[in-house]
Each structure stands twice: as structure tokens, then as C-alpha cells.
Amino acid sequence: MGYIRWGVAGSFLIAAWGLGLTGVSIASGNYGGRSDNSVEAELYREECGACHLAYPARMLPVDSWTEIMATLEDHFDENAEVSDETATMINAYLTDKAGKPGRGMLKRVKQDIPLRITELPYFVHEHDDVPVRLVRGNDEVGSFSNCNACHQRAENGDFDEDSVRIPGYGRWDD
Ligand code: HEC
Ligand code: HEC
Structure with a gap:
């Protein structure tokens, strides 16, 4: 009950944000989401x-998405x-919305074609305070790739x- 109420309040909040503040997408931690309703x-x-969150396209560069889409038959085992x-169609979407190296999640990227968001320098830096027992040692999380378990x-x-x-x-309170 309490949970459902929160969910509704949350949706209103997001709707209100969208209406009131155009340009909020540049706020910290915001990577765009369901707003794109294209096919x-x-x-x-x-x-x-x-199998996992449909990761925001902006979190990897064009070359990474191209590589991932070309190797789906052997995709992380x-x-x-x-x-x-x-x-x-998916490739067109991802490469259109892909991130620009050097910005946001792609700050300080050294590898040419990173295949994991969870190995990007910015990602590692943001999560290095989170103890392993809360991730791999946690049945409800399992892996950092499971973003929506925590976010x-x-x-x-x-x-x-x-x-x-x-x-x-x-x-989380740091
Ligand atoms: C059959 C299940 C399955 C499907 C469908 C799937 N994936 Fe994955 N994906 C995985 C697994 C398993 C991992 C590795 C997760 C882990 O290490 O905990 C993964 C990891 C990833 C990662 C790296 C995540 C990280 O650690 O940063 C990306 C990016 C990714 N997938 C993209 C895609 C894309 C794009 C599609 C759709 C074309 C897709 N996945 C569909 C199973 C799947
Ligand atoms: C085990 C829980 C957990 C998982 C799984 C997780 N995160 Fe996080 N994430 C956190 C915590 C905790 C913080 C805040 C860290 C801090 O500031 O000390 C954070 C911070 C972030 C930030 C910075 C937010 C800000 O306000 O600046 C981003 C971006 C982010 N995570 C993205 C991701 C993505 C993308 C994934 C999946 C690929 C992911 N996280 C998976 C716990 C998690």
C-alpha cells in the first residue's frame, strides 16, 4: 500500500519535472529514460x-554499441x-543516442571500445565506496551490472x- 502510493507520487513528481523544467536532463545523475517512445x-x-536494465545508450560510445550488437550470439556467456x-533497428537507436567520449559517464575513458559500463573509470570511481558484500555477496544484487537493484x-x-x-x-548516505 505504502509502496504503491510512493510509486504514484513519484510518477507525478517526474511528470511535474518534465513539464516545469525543460533542460532538467543535464542534472547530475540523469541519463534519459522512457521519454523516447520511438519504435x-x-x-x-x-x-x-x-535480462538486465536496458542501459542508457549515452553510457557507451558508438563503437561499443556496434561491437556489442555484432557479437550478440556470444554476449557475456x-x-x-x-x-x-x-x-x-536497435543498432540505429543505440548509435544515434550513444555517448560522446570524454563526457559524463565517458570521462577519462582509456579503452577504445569498452564493452562494460561497469568498467568505465567514472563508474569505478563512483562506486568504489560500495563494499563487495553488498554487491556480489548480496543475493538481491549479484553484480554491478544489475543497476536497478540499487538505483x-x-x-x-x-x-x-x-x-x-x-x-x-x-x-545510501555517504
Ligand atoms: C539472455 C540474456 C541477455 C539479453 C537478452 C541481453 N543481455 Fe546484455 N548482458 C547479459 C549478461 C548475463 C551480462 C553480464 C552481466 C553481469 O556481468 O552481471 C550482460 C551485460 C551487458 C552489458 C555490460 C553491462 C556492464 O557490466 O556494464 C551491456 C552493455 C549489455 N549487456 C547490452 C545488451 C544489449 C544492447 C542487449 C540487446 C541487444 C542485451 N544486452 C541483451 C545478458 C543479456
Ligand atoms: C550495489 C548497488 C549499486 C549498483 C548495482 C549500481 N549502483 Fe550506481 N551507485 C550506487 C551508490 C551507493 C552510488 C553513490 C555512491 C557515492 O556517492 O558514494 C551510486 C552512484 C552512481 C552514479 C552517480 C550518481 C550521482 O548522483 O552522481 C551513477 C551515474 C551510477 N551510480 C550509475 C550506475 C549504473 C549505470 C549502474 C549499472 C550499470 C549502477 N550504477 C549500479 C549503488 C549502485
Whole structure:
């Protein structure tokens, strides 16, 4: 009950933000989310959100998405293959919205083609205070790749540290 009420209040808040403040997407921790309702974006969220969060396209550069989309049959020890038609559409979406090296999540990127967000220097820097027992040692999290286990609003592109709740630990206060 309490949870549902919060959910509703949260949606209103997001709606109010969207209406009141254009340009809020540059706020810290905001990486865009469900606002894109194109067929390509929906397809991306459906196919690539089946096993983990459909990560914000902006978190990896063009070359990374191209490489990931070209190797889906061997995707982090899983087979994540989709039809050629679907792959073409998702690839178009991801490469269009991809991040610019040197900015945001892609600050100080050294590898040419990083394949993991969780290994980016900025990511590692932001998470180095989070103890392993709360991640790999936590059945409800398992891996840093599981962003939405802790970032309660990740599906809306909101990664602000204020909305982090780590399962079995609670609100993050550093
Ligand atoms: C069948 C399940 C499955 C599907 C479908 C899937 N993935 Fe994955 N993906 C994985 C697994 C497993 C990992 C590794 C997670 C871990 O290390 O905990 C992963 C990791 C990733 C990562 C790196 C995450 C990190 O650690 O930074 C990216 C990026 C990614 N996937 C993109 C995609 C894209 C794009 C699609 C859609 C075309 C997709 N995935 C579909 C299973 C899947
Ligand atoms: C185990 C919980 C956990 C997981 C899983 C996790 N994070 Fe975080 N994240 C945190 C915490 C805690 C912070 C705040 C760290 C601090 O400031 O000390 C944070 C901070 C961040 C920030 C900086 C936010 C700000 O306000 O500046 C970003 C961006 C972020 N995480 C993205 C991600 C992404 C993307 C993923 C998945 C690929 C992810 N996180 C997975 C716990 C997590």
C-alpha cells in the first residue's frame, strides 16, 4: 500500500519535472529514460531489457554499441541474438543516442571500445565506496551490472545517488 502510493507520487513528481523544467536532463545523475517512445527505443527496451536494465545508450560510445550488437550470439556467456531486422533497428537507436567520449559517464575513458559500463573509470570511481558484500555477496544484487537493484529509478534514466536503496542495506548516505 505504502509502496504503491510512493510509486504514484513519484510518477507525478517526474511528470511535474518534465513539464516545469525543460533542460532538467543535464542534472547530475540523469541519463534519459522512457521519454523516447520511438519504435526503435521501445524495441531496445523490450529486447535488451529482458535480462538486465536496458542501459542508457549515452553510457557507451558508438563503437561499443556496434561491437556489442555484432557479437550478440556470444554476449557475456549468454546468447542474446535477435533477428537481423531487430538488430538493425536497435543498432540505429543505440548509435544515434550513444555517448560522446570524454563526457559524463565517458570521462577519462582509456579503452577504445569498452564493452562494460561497469568498467568505465567514472563508474569505478563512483562506486568504489560500495563494499563487495553488498554487491556480489548480496543475493538481491549479484553484480554491478544489475543497476536497478540499487538505483530505484534507473528505468527513468535517473541514477542520482539520492534514489539509491541497496537491498538489505537501505538508503545510501555517504
Ligand atoms: C539472455 C540474456 C541477455 C539479453 C537478452 C541481453 N543481455 Fe546484455 N548482458 C547479459 C549478461 C548475463 C551480462 C553480464 C552481466 C553481469 O556481468 O552481471 C550482460 C551485460 C551487458 C552489458 C555490460 C553491462 C556492464 O557490466 O556494464 C551491456 C552493455 C549489455 N549487456 C547490452 C545488451 C544489449 C544492447 C542487449 C540487446 C541487444 C542485451 N544486452 C541483451 C545478458 C543479456
Ligand atoms: C550495489 C548497488 C549499486 C549498483 C548495482 C549500481 N549502483 Fe550506481 N551507485 C550506487 C551508490 C551507493 C552510488 C553513490 C555512491 C557515492 O556517492 O558514494 C551510486 C552512484 C552512481 C552514479 C552517480 C550518481 C550521482 O548522483 O552522481 C551513477 C551515474 C551510477 N551510480 C550509475 C550506475 C549504473 C549505470 C549502474 C549499472 C550499470 C549502477 N550504477 C549500479 C549503488 C549502485
